[in-house]
Amino acid sequence: MADMWPEVATAKEENRRELNLHGPEISERIEKRGFDKHVFDLVGLNYLDVRKTCMTELSVSVSKLVNLNTLILHNNRLTTLPESVGDLKKLKLLDVSSNKIESFPNLDGLTELQSINASGNQLSAFPGVSTLTNLHILNLSHNELQALPDGIGDDKLEYLAQILADNNAITQVPDDLANLVRLHTLDLSFNKITELPSQLSECQKLKEFNVKGNKFKDRKLTKLVEQSHGKSVLNFLGVQLQKEQASEMGKKGGKDKKKKKKKGGSKDEVEELAKDIIDVLHFPSETGIIVQVKPAVLSVRPYFVCCIVRKLNFKKSLNMFKRFITLQTRLHDTICEKRQTATIATHDLKLVKPELVYDARSPQAIRVVPLFKSSEVTAAKLVSDLRKEADEVRKEKKRNTFSGIHKYLDLLKDKAHYPCLLDGDGHVISFPPITNSDKTKISQDTTDILVEVTSSSSLDVCKKVADELLREMLVMGVGTPVEEAAEAAADGGEGDADAIQKLVVEQVRVIDHEGGLKVVYPSRTDLPLDIYEVTRE
Structure with a gap:
């Protein structure tokens, strides 16, 4: 034209x-x-x-x-x-x-x-x-x-x-x-x-x-x-x-953790301070989550515990969800010793399809959608890409050491098989100690999470890490508030729905490849600290 x-x-x-x-x-x-x-x-x-x-x-x-x-x-x-x-x-x-x-x-x-x-x-x-x-x-x-x-x-x-x-x-x-x-x-x-x-x-x-x-x-x-x-x-x-945060905790300690009078006692006689609660729900035989551990993983990363935490509220404050993510990072750096002794993974329970299998497979056989990614890759390619990225970052920053996720790559060095957690459809939802799957990623809207802790050190390490995570979650206040109106009224107060926090934890069973019980968490010997009260249903 x-x-x-x-x-x-x-x-x-x-x-x-x-x-x-x-x-x-x-x-x-x-x-x-x-x-x-x-x-x-x-x-x-x-x-x-x-x-x-x-x-x-x-x-x-x-x-x-x-x-x-x-x-x-x-x-x-x-x-x-x-x-x-x-x-x-x-x-x-x-x-x-x-x-x-x-x-x-x-x-x-x-x-x-x-x-x-x-x-x-x-x-x-x-x-x-x-x-x-x-x-x-x-x-x-x-x-x-x-x-x-x-x-x-x-x-x-x-x-x-x-x-x-x-x-x-x-x-x-x-x-x-x-x-x-x-x-x-x-x-x-x-x-x-x-x-x-x-x-x-x-x-x-x-x-x-x-x-x-x-x-x-x-x-x-x-x-x-x-x-x-x-x-x-x-x-x-x-x-x-x-x-x-210290001020908030101080107000909570002074305002919410009220001392309770002993029945029939004088005004000066009081019981111990009211405590936060971890409410343990026993494994539900009809609907409970079971994780089967395959023999192949026993020589790679053999120790595994799991539980469900219900009725969470990540919207309680603007930064509550961010604080929870930060908590996991901090625990990885401290009690998990830079993931050398253990790794924590959390999944949105509604996105997890039972039954779960904990296995070890060749790097080429594991396919996963890493956190914050949209495409599925093999574990071999993921690790290879991360190594290249780590070298480039190290050269660019003129450093002798790795940072971020790159510092965990050596945990897989010379491994012929990598550990992985698979859901009921055979999809990999966790590749410890590197990443979770984006498919089961938690968000601010998540109310029930599946917690997994894996280790190459010992089962006791797994349990201690899980204990610490639950304790920190309770302190953070992400759980369910317990109504204390009746007790407060007896003391002449108005009561405070946020006075005591309760974390609802449901047991998960881990079995071997023949169906024999390996571990159930949390058991009666777990959660030993006396700074909170443990109730069991």
């Missing part, structure tokens, strides 16, 4: 997948005749780059480019984007930086989106991002935002690693950013923030943290921000968090 731009005609004739339209000549065409509408007939395009032009609006017809995975509209004169951008279901990268955009369309349907760059615009608000579960990078720098987008701390955003929101008018930082398990860069410099949530200290992978140019109420924090890098600020917030 005569009015078709030559670049567009060539792309159509050669069935090209990419189209680049840059610079003064393109800008002059747009100014004289408008943007070539034939671009939107190129339905095979997966890459469209229009930059440094005078384009002021994007046609709603952009939704016709159904195969588009990259849309770059950098440095134009756009003031808005059409809602039809939300129809580009395959879009992975959206760059609309350095325009004059004042409002942004809803992006809820763009679940493949990995990178958004909307920096250098005139945005006063940005739509919610909680549904963008593949988002890695969010750049909202140099706008007029008064708040970060709704849902930015949603734990479903498990890939979100970079948040750049400097040079805005943001006044508050959501404390649930601690839910972002991969967040390593957070730039909130030159905003209007006066306080930082202490929970930010629980962002374990946060390395680049910039909050300079804000006016904080706390003078010590202000001084740290001005003179130090982000690590010192996070350490300061960590101390604040510990003080807050």
